[in-house]
Amino acid sequence: MRVMPIRYSSDVAGMTRFYEALGLAVGAVSRPGGWVELPAAGGLLAIHRGADEEAGRCELAFEADEPLEDVAARLRAAGFAPGPVIDENHGHSLRVQDPDGVWVQINLYDRQLYT
Known part of the structure; x- marks a missing residue:
């Protein structure tokens, strides 16, 4: 990541x-x-x-190198509640709040759709 x-x-x-x-x-x-x-x-x-x-304003995001469903499952297992995996114009993304309540975005890019 x-x-x-x-x-x-x-x-x-x-x-x-x-x-x-x-x-x-x-x-x-x-x-x-x-x-x-x-x-x-x-x-x-x-x-x-x-x-x-x-x-x-600055937002923290990550580029994943694995399916976001796997990332979401790990987050849930650790007690966090990620939002749904969303189909975006650049691939897929999900958002989750960190322990301070700040949103973090995780993206999985489809380079064919990207630009």
């Missing part, structure tokens, strides 16, 4: 330029330009377009 923080910004292009200047390179980009990924050695940074009030 890879760590993938999602940084929301009202200026995806500007934020991308900033992280490129820090040394990250652009990876996958959505066709409409609403998000971009910047791979790094231990994961990647995803920048998503958000409303002005979301600017600066």
